[in-house]
Amino acid sequence: MVTTTSHATDRVSPSGLGFAVSAYVLWGAMPIVFFSLKESGAIEIVAWRIVLSLVFCAALLLVTRGYVRVLVIIRDRKTFWSLGLAGVLVVINWLIYVYASLNGHIVEASLGYFTNPIVTVLLGVIILRERLRPLQWVALGISALAVLVLAIGYGSFPWIALGLAFSFGLYGLVKKSVGPKADALGGLAVETAFLTPIAIVVLLVLSANGTLSVGSVSTGHTVLTLFLGAITAIPLILFAAAARRLPLTYMGLAQYLAPILQLVVGVFVFHEAMPPERWLGFAIVWVALAILTFDLFRHSSRIRLGSPSDAPGAP
Structure with missing residues (x-):
């Protein structure tokens, strides 16, 4: 999964909404795909x-002649190494997410993506020294209470949720630093290229040990594995198309579709437990998100009105 980016217009495009919904629905359904490959294990799947x-990505870049943009990225050392760091962060995110999908923690993974917008705000304060508005501070405080409730009620620290939220939040900050210098497809190609040699070594070791699952489970398993590249890249391409057509506030609302679907999949498809204390923790997080979303819409409205005191970055 990627973070939302700013958008130059407030016009709502029907096609943009369609692209956004499609991207997040596909992301929300991914636990079903990963669980279908459970014989592979998280490391092999990633x-x-x-x-x-x-x-x-290479095939698409060749067809669309987008490899020229990749060459430009490679020549820019700062962008190139930033995308390398982004690749490491996104793989950490993938490993945690696939592990959660295979081991009965889909509900906790959904909590991680519900928490991500709040963690992104927190990282902005810690790393970018951003000044928060009062309602943003309230949302952060309520989120801390939610983590405490979940930790006490669940009996253990929600490391999967916070691991997903922080790895994805840090990934978003790195991608924000890159900005328009790397498009979605070219950026993903460079990010995965950094890690492909390591991934190939992992697959060779698994093959040498006789534990490589591809080709040894079933034809359907092998075919689904071979589609992992498309399953990874297509939602990202849809997301990029939506981000160019929708205002930031609408993209911010659309991002909740994926964790909602993950929660539904975890509870109703895989029948994961949802005791009262877990519902309470989720409810507290949703209150924090409602406050954060209200603040985002209010702040965006003030910017559109052109109030100089409410320019971006103002408290």
């Missing part, structure tokens, strides 16, 4: 995902 994403 290794195939890296290699096949690069193959899929």
Whole structure:
């Protein structure tokens, strides 16, 4: 998964909404795909995902002649190494997410993506020294309370949720630093290219040990594995198309579709437990998100009115 980017217009495009909904629905359904490959294990799934994403991106770049943009990225050392760091962060995110999907923690993974917007605000304060508005501070405080409730009620620290939220939040900050210098497809190609040699070594070791699942489970398993590159890249391409057509506020609302679907999949498809204390923790997080979303819409409205005291970055 990627973070939202700013948008120059407030016009709502029907096609943009369609692209956004499609992207987040596909992301929300991914636990079903990963669970279908459970014989592979998280490490093999992520290794195939890296290699096949690069193959899929390379094919698209060749067809669209987008390789010229990749050459420009490679020549820019700062952008190139930033995308390398982004690749490491996104693979950490993938490993945690696939592990959660295979081991009965889909509900906790959904909590991670519900929490991500709040963690992104927190990282902005810590790393970018951004000044928060009062309602943003309120949302952060309520989120901290939610983590405490979940930790006490769940009996353990929600490391999967916070690991997903922080790895994805840091990934978003790195991608924000790159900005328009790397498009979605070219950026993903460079990110996966950094990690492909390691992924290939992992697959070779698994093959040498006789534990490589591809080709040994079933034809359907092998075919689904070979589609991991497309499954990874297509939602990203849809997301990029939506981000160019929708205002930031609408993209911010659309991002909740994926964790909502993950929660539904975890509870109703895989029948994961949802005791009262977990519902309470989720409810507290949703209150924090409602406050954060209200503040985002209010702040965006003030910017559109042109109030100089409410320019971006103002408290």
